[in-house]
Amino acid sequence: MNQNGSNGIRFFSGESIPVELHKVRIVQKLHLKPIDERLEAIHEGGYNTFQLNTKDIFLDMLTDSGTNAMSDNQVSSMLQADDAYAGSQSFYKMEAALKEVFGVEYVLPVHQGRAAENVISQTFIKKGQVIPMNYHFTTTKEHMEVNGGKVLEIYTDEALKINSDHPFKGNIDIKKFKEVIDTYGAENISFVRMEASTNLIGGQPFSIQNMREVKKLADEHGIMFVLDASLIGENAYFIKEREEEFKNTSIKDILRLMCDFADVIYFSSRKVSSTRGGGICTNNKELMLKMRDLVVLFEGFMTYGGMSVREIEAMAVGLMETLDDTVISQSPAFIKFAVDQLDKAGIPVIKPAGALGCHIDAKGFLPHVPQAEYPAGALAAALFIISGCRGMERGTISSVRDENGNDILADVELLRLAFPRRVFTLSQTMFVMDRLKWLHANRELVGGLKFIDEPKVLRFFMGHLAPTSNWPEKLVAKFKADFGDSL
Numbered sequence: 274m275n276q277n278g279s280n281g282i283r284f285f286s287g288e289s290i291p292v293e294l295h296k297v298r299i300v301q302k303l304h305l306k307p308i309d310e311r312l313e314a315i316h317e318g319g320y321n322t323f324q325l326n327t328k329d330i331f332l333d334m335l336t337d338s339g340t341n342a343m344s345d346n347q348v349s350s351m352l353q354a355d356d357a358y359a360g361s362q363s364f365y366k367m368e369a370a371l372k373e374v375f376g377v378e379y380v381l382p383v384h385q386g387r388a389a390e391n392v393i394s395q396t397f398i399k400k401g402q403v404i405p406m407n408y409h410f411t412t413t414k415e416h417m418e419v420n421g422g423k424v425l426e427i428y429t430d431e432a433l434k435i436n437s438d439h440p441f442k443g444n445i446d447i448k449k450f451k452e453v454i455d456t457y458g459a460e461n462i463s464f465v466r467m468e469a470s471t472n473l474i475g476g477q478p479f480s481i482q483n484m485r486e487v488k489k490l491a492d493e494h495g496i497m498f499v500l501d502a503s504l505i506g507e508n509a510y511f512i513k514e515r516e517e518e519f520k521n522t523s524i525k526d527i528l529r530l531m532c533d534f535a536d537v538i539y540f541s542s543r544k545v546s547s548t549r550g551g552g553i554c555t556n557n558k559e560l561m562l563k564m565r566d567l568v569v570l571f572e573g574f575m576t577y578g579g580m581s582v583r584e585i586e587a588m589a590v591g592l593m594e595t596l597d598d599t600v601i602s603q604s605p606a607f608i609k610f611a612v613d614q615l616d617k618a619g620i621p622v623i624k625p626a627g628a629l630g631c632h633i634d635a636k637g638f639l640p641h642v643p644q645a646e647y648p649a650g651a652l653a654a655a656l657f658i659i660s661g662c663r664g665m666e667r668g669t670i671s672s673v674r675d676e677n678g679n680d681i682l683a684d685v686e687l688l689r690l691a692f693p694r695r696v697f698t699l700s701q702t703m704f705v706m707d708r709l710k711w712l713h714a715n716r717e718l719v720g721g722l723k724f725i726d727e728p729k730v731l732r733f734f735m736g737h738l739a740p741t742s743n744w745p746e747k748l749v750a751k752f753k754a755d756f757g758d759s760l
């Protein structure tokens with residue numbers, strides 16, 4: 274695979290088309306319900322796509338978390354699972370895979386990524402300390418704050434630009450890292466965190482060179498380096514594609530190199546190995562022992578950590594498959610295809626194309642919707658109404674309020690359309706692109722949203738909203754006028 278998304282396979286027509294290097298062997302039937310039923314469903318769900326029921330959804334592009342397609346080898350491995358509470362052979366296979374792929378000695382299993390964040394935050398954060406990082410993830414920030422820490426985002430000037438050609442928007446700004454050390458003192462920094470294929474800024478990678486510089490500074494001041502490896506495979510793929518020094522290095526060697534910089538690595542295996550679970554790894558016995566008791570307390574015994582042993586078996590296989598270019602390049606190639614299509618149609622979309630999804634700039638798409646009325650949430654609701662496709666709001670609804678109860682407006686308002694690995698076909702991708710182009714042509718019909726029921730923690734999951742006017746009905750009327758009886 275290469276950056277034009279062509280898989281090295283050229284078409285007579287000259288087009289860049291990502292050819293699937295897998296075939297479909299198990300399928301799940303989908304339904305595209307009529308638009309009136311879609312409107313009713315989003316209304317019932319409080320205009321929050323997390324609250325939709327999959328029976329009402331056509332293409333579920335909410336997330337790649339736990340929704341990637343598993344390989345035949347993964348599914349068949351699940352039958353061999355060893356159901357022991359302690360000493361399960363399934364765990365030792367997973368441990369061996371992590372040793373091989375990440376090059377780590379100690380493995381603590383946890384039930385998913387945020388459980389790792391809980392253990393790491395409780396163990397290493399002292400009240401009043403700061404945690405500098407390239408960018409936060411929702412659950413990461415909550416866990417750190419619950420434990421009395423403060424997240425400091427020290428991204429580069431390129432990170433939040435929608436239209437950029439910078440290959441590594443996930444880099445840490447080294448100058449800002451130095452300033453944080455000078456301002457707070459190394460003793461008040463719990464650790465520095467780098468998130469591979471930085472999720473909330475559009476799945477954007479960092480470079481090895483940047484990791485080197487962060488590590489050097491961290492070591493000089495005795496600061497621990499924590500790597501969120503949930504999307505490490507794709508980040509390694511982008512390093513191979515975009516960082517000159519590594520164009521002839523294997524994905525396996527790049528992954529090892531990335532992991533070698535970190536003192537502690539954690540991951541959501543809902544992402545990295547296309548299963549459902551998570552883990553924490555380190556080569557430092559002392560650090561492992563500091564965390565181990567919390568794993569047993571919150572997650573389960575050391576050889577299952579709250580996970581099903583079937584998932585653990587599949588995780589071992591999935592981790593090894595991370596080394597396969599055709600597995601980890603599939604989602605970026607489809608994302609690139611989608612980004613190119615939208616860009617050509619004048620739809621504002623995060624560039625360069627990154628990992629996990631295609632990210633549409635809702636502020637640019639709906640400039641007439643004030644940020645206080647949640648443009649990314651409104652765009653997600655509108656797209657569902659007109660297509661049955663479920664995306665995820667990644668903007669102010671996913672943010673929090675300040676101590677006075679005012680919304681902290683998000684840096685970017687994004688509608689994320691996730692491309693879980695090897696799940697959607699090209700014609701399904703083209704259907705979403707088509708409906709987005711129609712929505713863009715009719716964007717003035719889309720209005721804002723307001724909260725009617727707002728939970729205090731992670732409100733984007735369970736919150737309910739309502740439209741600020743009857744814009745959804747007007748949108749449906751225009752859809753019917755243009756598409757007649759088409760679904």
Ligand SMILES: Cc1ncc(COP(=O)(O)O)c(C=O)c1O
Pocket residue numbers: 338385386387388410412413468472501503504540541542543544550551
């Ligand atoms: C970068 C990153 N870290 C942590 C998590 C949390 O993982 P989980 O959903 O398994 O709790 C996620 C989930 O999407 C993520 O993308």
